[in-house]
Amino acid sequence: MVTKADLVFRRVVTLRDGARVLLRPLLPDDRQALLDLFLPVAYEERRFMRDDVNDPQVVEAWIEDLNYDRVFPLVAVMGERIAGVTTLHFNSGSARHRCELRIFLSREFRRRGLGNKLLQSISEYASKRSMDMIEVQVVSEHVEIIKALQRAGFELVCTLEDYFILPDGELRDVALLVLRLRRSVDEF
Numbered sequence: 001m002v003t004k005a006d007l008v009f010r011r012v013v014t015l016r017d018g019a020r021v022l023l024r025p026l027l028p029d030d031r032q033a034l035l036d037l038f039l040p041v042a043y044e045e046r047r048f049m050r051d052d053v054n055d056p057q058v059v060e061a062w063i064e065d066l067n068y069d070r071v072f073p074l075v076a077v078m079g080e081r082i083a084g085v086t087t088l089h090f091n092s093g094s095a096r097h098r099c100e101l102r103i104f105l106s107r108e109f110r111r112r113g114l115g116n117k118l119l120q121s122i123s124e125y126a127s128k129r130s131m132d133m134i135e136v137q138v139v140s141e142h143v144e145i146i147k148a149l150q151r152a153g154f155e156l157v158c159t160l161e162d163y164f165i166l167p168d169g170e171l172r173d174v175a176l177l178v179l180r181l182r183r184s185v186d187e188f
Helices: 028-038 056-064 116-126 144-151
Strands: 011-014 020-025 073-078 081-090 098-105 133-139 155-165 170-179
Touching: 011 116, 020 116, 020 170, 028 073, 028 081, 028 098, 056 155, 056 170, 098 116, 116 133, 133 144, 133 155, 144 155
Parallel strands: 098 133
Antiparallel strands: 011 020, 020 073, 073 081, 081 098, 133 170, 155 170
């Protein structure tokens, strides 16, 4: 359950190039900044996303339907601009011990260490929420993203054949990676 402390969370991080960025939960007032983050995304990139982020109605629905107990969004803000966002999607029932991660960085903020800062903060939050593991799905051809996640501690669990369908109907394999936040009790 989300607490008031979760919603007032603020962390200033310094990127490799010295830029300072504020990490905090997404707020209803972030509507335009979130639209500004996603609207410029080119087709070649967004075709690998689950949602059409160029559709303002899709992005606005995320703001309208904010439910931090279901999806916890953490944004990276520089000035008035959102530079990146990561979300934890919480499961229920027999999958309640794991959550799914999604992350997107503005092109200008890639390869500067922001992704690692977001991953670290959102992983700490997942631990605080008593999650055992974080899952992430990446289209297999995005080898650099998979390698970056592995460097951050995620392990490649399996590849799911033809698991993702592109807007034009082409199928792609998906790599399933997991970050274990708790180890089994029998390990020492």
